[in-house]
Amino acid sequence: MTQVSPFTQQDNAILDRILESRRSVRSFAQDIPPKEDIMRIIRAGLLAPYAAQAVAGQDFRRFFVFQEGNPELAHVAALGKRQAKRMAEQLRDDLAANPSLEDQAQGFLKRLERLAEMGIPGIGTAPYYVVVAERRGIPPAEQQSLAHCLENMWLKATALGLGFQLVSVTAQMGQDREFCSVLGIPQGEFGTNGCAIGFPVKRPPPVERPDAREVTKWID
Ligand SMILES: Cc1cc2nc3c(=O)[nH]c(=O)nc-3n(C[C@H](O)[C@H](O)[C@H](O)COP(=O)(O)O)c2cc1C
Structure with a gap:
């Protein structure tokens, strides 16, 4: 028996358009998007x-x-820089202990050093920096859940015409006692991740990806 979808072809066309329009935005206008839109995006994340x-x-x-x-945004921006500095130091120690990784890790090390000096893009470079905290359970799956949450938020921001940038260093910042204290969450009980939201200076073109047929093997 053929199952009937509760959604129309038009619904699907709109969803496809939003999926294809979702892009990383890394340059934000100064205008502040309405708080109601941020709450709609949070609602999408909760779903x-x-x-x-x-x-x-x-x-x-x-x-x-x-x-x-x-002022708390400036505070967490400074914590982000400190986190990048710590990660660079840790990576340098790892490379000293295992020089065979050097070629592979040099690019990332340079990036961390730049972030430690210049700050984290998305923290203080957009009207909003949104942190999501997910309870750490047994087994730990908080970063997977956060990825689902952020993708929903990203799609809703796209549908509202807002730009969105992942700020993935927020995951490591979640282990920092001072950052947890700013959020008011007990250290160790939650994983964190985050994003920046604002009006895009320029709308990037739709995503480019390979044809689904090129990357799919049917075992039927
Ligand atoms: C796990 C993960 C972490 C990411 N972290 C960042 C980040 O910290 N900052 C950033 O600007 N983009 C980040 N990105 C975005 C990717 O660079 C981006 O999705 C990719 O280049 C494809 O571009 P698009 O999002 O415009 O389709 C991240 C993406 C993923 C999946």
């Missing part, structure tokens, strides 16, 4: 799946919105 069995019914996800101009 994303979470590891229900791992967190056993506890409150699983929290959102923190830092707005440009608030």
Whole structure:
């Protein structure tokens, strides 16, 4: 029996358009998007799946919105730089212990050194820096859940005409006691990740990806 979708072809065409329009935006206009739009984006993030069995019914996800101009945003921007510096130091130690990784890791090390000096793109370079905290369960699956959450938020931001940039160093910042204290969450109980949101200076063209047929093997 053929199953009937509750969604129309038009619904699907709109969803496809949003999926194809989702791009990383790394340059934001100064205008501040309305708070209602940020709340709609957060609602989309809440709708994303979470590891229900791992967190056993506890409150699983929290959102923190830092707005440009608030001193706490400057504070977390400084914590981001400190985190990049720590990661560069750690990588240098790892490379000293295992020089065979040098060729592979040199590019990333240079990037970390630049971030430690210049700051983290997305923290203080957009009207909003949004941190999402996901409860760490057993087994730990918080970063996978956060990825689902952020993708939902990204698609909603796209649908609202807003630009979105992942700020993935937020994951490492989540281990920092001072960062947890700014968020008001107990250190070690949550994983974190984050994004920057604002109006894009320029809208990037739709995504370019290989044809699905080129990357799919059917075992049927
Ligand atoms: C796990 C992960 C982490 C990422 N971290 C960052 C980041 O910290 N900053 C950033 O600007 N983009 C980040 N990106 C975005 C990718 O660079 C981007 O999605 C990719 O270049 C494809 O471009 P598109 O998003 O415009 O399609 C990340 C993407 C993934 C999947």
